[in-house]
Amino acid sequence: MKYKRILLKLSGEALMGQQKSGIDPLVVNRVAEQIKEIQNQGVAVGIVIGGGNIFRGILGATRGMDRVTADHMGMLATVINALALQDAIEHLGIQARVLSGIEMQKVAESFVRRRAMSHLTKGRVVIFGAGTGNPFFSTDTAAALRAIEIEAEVVMKATNVNGIYTADPKKDPKATRFDSISYQDVIEKNLKVMDGAAITICRDSGIPIFVFDMNEPGNLVAAVQGEAIGTLVYSDSM
Numbered sequence: 044m045k046y047k048r049i050l051l052k053l054s055g056e057a058l059m060g061q062q063k064s065g066i067d068p069l070v071v072n073r074v075a076e077q078i079k080e081i082q083n084q085g086v087a088v089g090i091v092i093g094g095g096n097i098f099r100g101i102l103g104a105t106r107g108m109d110r111v112t113a114d115h116m117g118m119l120a121t122v123i124n125a126l127a128l129q130d131a132i133e134h135l136g137i138q139a140r141v142l143s144g145i146e147m148q149k150v151a152e153s154f155v156r157r158r159a160m161s162h163l164t165k166g167r168v169v170i171f172g173a174g175t176g177n178p179f180f181s182t183d184t185a186a187a188l189r190a191i192e193i194e195a196e197v198v199m200k201a202t203n204v205n206g207i208y209t210a211d212p213k214k215d216p217k218a219t220r221f222d223s224i225s226y227q228d229v230i231e232k233n234l235k236v237m238d239g240a241a242i243t244i245c246r247d248s249g250i251p252i253f254v255f256d257m258n259e260p261g262n263l264v265a266a267v268q269g270e271a272i273g274t275l276v277y278s279d280s281m
Contacts, residue, residue: 045269048087048163050190051078051199052183052237055096055124057257064096066127075131077263078168082137086267087163089193090170091186092128094120100178114178118145121182125151125172132168139168144176144185156192163193183237187244198250199266200237201257206274207234223275236276245276252276 053074060067082088100117104110125141132139140162141151151172152158162169174185190198207229210218226246229236236242236254245252255266255273265272 044081044084044086044267046086046196046267048193048195049081049089049197049199049267050186050193050195051088051090051201051263052186053090053092053128053201053257054182055093055120057096057201057203058092058124058127059096066096066124068127068131071127071131072134073260074257075128075135075137077257077261078132079135079137080264081267082166082168084264087166087193088168089159089163089189089195090125090128090168091174091182091189092121092124092170092172093182094118094122094124096120097123101181111178115145118173118176121174122147122151122172125170129168129170137168138166139170141170141172144171144173159189159193169193180240181238183241184244187237187241187248187250190250191244191248195250198245198252199263200252200254201263202254203256203258204254205256205259205272207236207254207276221274222271223277225277229276246278249278251278 058066058070060070094117097120098116100114103113129139129141142154142159143151144154146153159169171189174182206220208218208220212218253266253273253275255262
C-alpha cells in the first residue's frame with residue numbers, strides 16, 4: 044500500500060444509492076466491504092461523512108431557517124450516517140468507533156484527538172461525526188482538520204466522478220481529466236474540489252487530496268495502492 048493512514052471523505056449522498064434521500068443499506072454495505080479490505084491490509088482508516096442525504100444545513104438556511112440551527116441539524120444528520128456505517132463495518136468483523144464533534148455520550152464518543160489516535164493504533168476504524176462541531180463549517184473542512192489531527196498521509200475524497208475535470212464531464216463531453224494538479228492551480232482555476240477553507244488547510248499542511256470514484260468496486264483499494272484512477276491534488280512544495 045502506498046498509504047498507511049488515510050482520511051476518507053464520504054458525502055452523505057454517496058449512501059443514497061438510487062434513492063432520492065435516506066440510506067441504502069446495500070450501498071453502505073458495499074462501502075464497508077471496501078473499508079474492510081484496506082483495513083485488513085494494515086491501513087489505518089479515519090472517515091469523515093457528510094449528511095446531505097438526510098439534511099443539508101446550508102440548504103435549510105437558504106429557505107429561511109436560522110443558519111446555526113440548520114447547521115446543527117446537518118451535523119446530527121452526519122451522526123446518523125456515521126452510526127449506519129459503523130454498524131455495517133462491525134457486521135463484517137471489524138471494530139469501529141464513532142467520535143462526535145458534539146457531545147452525545149449515549150450515542151457516540153466525544154471527539155478527543157488522543158482517543159482517536161488510540162483507536163487507530165488498536166486497529167479500529169474511526170468515523171468522525173458532527174463535522175467540526177461548529178456551525179458555518181462544512182464536512183470538507185472537518186475532513187481537512189481531522190486529517191491533520193490523526194496524521195493522515197492523504198485525504199481520499201470519494202465522489203461520483205473519477206477525478207477532477209476541466210469542466211463538468213456530465214455536461215461537457217470535451218472536458219478532460221487532470222491526473223494531478225497543484226493546489227495553486229486548483230485555486231486559480233476555481234475548481235470545486237472541496238470548499239475554500241478545506242483547500243487552504245490541506246495546502247498549508249502539505250496534505251495531498253486524491254479525488255476518485257468510489258462507486259466502482261475495488262477503487263478504494265486501488266487508490267490506497269497509488270494507482271492512477273483519479274486526480275491527485277498536491278502541495279506546491281511536493
